Amino acid sequence: NAGVTQTPKFQVLKTGQSMTLQCAQDMNHEYMSWYRQDPGMGLRLIHYSVGAGITDQGEVPNGYNVSRSTTEDFPLRLLSAAPSQTSVYFCASSPAGVSVEQYFGPGTRLTVT
Amino acid sequence: SQQGEEDPQALSIQEGENATMNCSYKTSINNLQWYRQNSGRGLVHLILIRSNEREKHSGRLRVTLDTSKKSSSLLITASRAADTASYFCAAPEGTSGSRLTFGEGTQLTVNP
Numbered sequence: 001n002a003g004v005t006q007t008p009k010f011q012v013l014k015t016g017q018s019m020t021l022q023c024a025q026d027m028n029h030e031y032m033s034w035y036r037q038d039p040g041m042g043l044r045l046i047h048y049s050v051g052a053g054i055t056d057q058g059e060v061p062n063g064y065n066v067s068r069s070t071t072e073d074f075p076l077r078l079l080s081a082a083p084s085q086t087s088v089y090f091c092a093s094s095p096a097g098v099s100v101e102q103y104f105g106p107g108t109r110l111t112v113t
Numbered sequence: 114s115q116q117g118e119e120d121p122q123a124l125s126i127q128e129g130e131n132a133t134m135n136c137s138y139k140t141s142i143n144n145l146q147w148y149r150q151n152s153g154r155g156l157v158h159l160i161l162i163r164s165n166e167r168e169k170h171s172g173r174l175r176v177t178l179d180t181s182k183k184s185s186s187l188l189i190t191a192s193r194a195a196d197t198a199s200y201f202c203a204a205p206e207g208t209s210g211s212r213l214t215f216g217e218g219t220q221l222t223v224n225p
Contacts, residue, residue, distance in 0.1 A: 031211075035215075042215040
């Protein structure tokens with residue numbers, strides 16, 4: 001199993017541009033989530049999904065959209081990038097919500113200029 | 114708001130010493146999780162302790178949970194330079210929520 005994969009690894013955007021961060025898992029996990037991590041800080045939840053077709057907001061959802069059309073994929077869309085969205089983005093998945101361990105991807109480092 | 118808060122923010126020790134990190138949380142939980150993050154990498158799960166457990170071991174790791182004080186601790190015994198990393202606790206929001214919130218972490222440095 002590849003586990004949780006994220007693409008791209010690095011991305012530089014200009015203010016106002018849009019892009020999609022990709023996340024995929026091959027473990028048939030129902031629960032997937034997106035976090036952002038700012039320098040020297042913990043992770044903050046952006047959006048999560050408890051299964052295909054179901055998504056919900058986390059702590060910091062503004063400026064981001066998600067969809068979950070398949071169990072495997074959970075893309076994160078930045079609608080109009082802002083410098084405040086410069087961060088490292090992590091995707092995670094688990095077979096049973098937050099009652100069990102989360103499996104994290106390697107992250108996408110995004111810089112918005 | 115952060116469900117988990119770690120203490121201390123940074124810890125520097127010598128190889129062979131023990132390292133203890135503490136985590137406090139705000140609301141009742143059904144489990145608490147500890148993760149490690151090496152510099153520039155993703156998070157790796159270490160231990161999950163459930164609310165009906167008081168202590169759990171995994172190799173050189175020992176986690177305790179005190180639900181009356183809403184606190185947990187992670188002890189790494191006989192530390193090695195390779196243990197240098199950031200350590201995070203994470204707790205679900207409530208006992209039936211679907212959100213996991215992380216503390217800001219403890220940066221552990223183990224000097225050879």
